Amino acid sequence: MPRRYHPILVALHWAIAFCLIGLLIAGMTMLAPLANNDPAKLMSFRMHMALGGVTLFLLVARVIVRLLTRTPPRLPTGNALLDRLAPLTHAALYILPLAMVFSGIAFASASNLPDAVFGSGPMPESFVHPARAVHGIASTLLMALIALHIAAALWHQFFRRDGIMTRMWFGAR
Ligand code: HEM
Numbered sequence: 001m002p003r004r005y006h007p008i009l010v011a012l013h014w015a016i017a018f019c020l021i022g023l024l025i026a027g028m029t030m031l032a033p034l035a036n037n038d039p040a041k042l043m044s045f046r047m048h049m050a051l052g053g054v055t056l057f058l059l060v061a062r063v064i065v066r067l068l069t070r071t072p073p074r075l076p077t078g079n080a081l082l083d084r085l086a087p088l089t090h091a092a093l094y095i096l097p098l099a100m101v102f103s104g105i106a107f108a109s110a111s112n113l114p115d116a117v118f119g120s121g122p123m124p125e126s127f128v129h130p131a132r133a134v135h136g137i138a139s140t141l142l143m144a145l146i147a148l149h150i151a152a153a154l155w156h157q158f159f160r161r162d163g164i165m166t167r168m169w170f171g172a173r
């Protein structure tokens with residue numbers, strides 16, 4: 001069994017973490033609070049949708065690499081419930097970002113946003129599509145889960161001292 005995740009998976013983990021944190025912070029501060037006819041929102045839409053597309057590409061690559069490579073054995077926590085919870089939270093950290101991308105694409109294209117943002121179409125007044133609600137709810141869940149994930153990683157690293165961070169970093173496998 002390898003001691004670390006595959007280096008491509010490690011690179012994708014950190015690249016996706018960077019994209020997701022950026023998208024979540026920018027979505028909350030530079031998109032949700034502004035009205036669609038606010039000129040400041042146009043550039044934020046552009047960056048959000050482009051970065052969302054890049055993130056989709058990275059997420060799909062990650063799922064493929066994850067399925068094709070061997071992973072280190074699970075790290076026990078000393079608590080049966082936590083040991084069962086860890087793989088569930090990891091699965092949700094794959095599913096929720098995908099839900100964000102697909103819901104974003106769904107309500108944006110239903111209101112012709114790509115044409116307004118990258119072309120010359122009219123800006124939709126608001127988004128009433130049900131996928132808009134999915135995007136908002138999934139973003140809150142994802143932020144909570146990322147906070148839990150970071151807390152768990154720090155707890156492993158500094159309280160259990162089991163070297164978890166080296167598993168998600170580059171080096172001899
Ligand atoms: C922000 C978005 C993040 C997402 C979506 C995310 C997602 C994931 C997922 C899905 C795994 C499981 C890998 C697998 O089995 O395929 C994982 C592992 C890991 N993550 Fe993250 N992560 C994020 C941020 C972070 C941050 C900021 C840290 C450090 C504080 C971190 C530290 C780790 C570590 C150490 C592992 C390896 C766990 C193990 O060895 O079992 N992650 N992450």
Ligand code: HEM
Pocket residue numbers: 020023024025026027028031032034045048049052053055097098100101102104105108113127135136137139
């Ligand atoms: C993983 C990728 C993504 C993340 C993490 C993300 C995150 C967010 C967040 C946190 C918000 C604010 C939501 C709220 O407060 O209710 C938001 C809004 C928005 N997102 Fe995303 N997003 C992603 C991908 C996409 C994609 C691919 C598109 C479209 C192609 C998109 C289109 C939008 C739009 C149009 C808004 C503004 C909605 C409004 O003003 O009412 N997002 N996003």
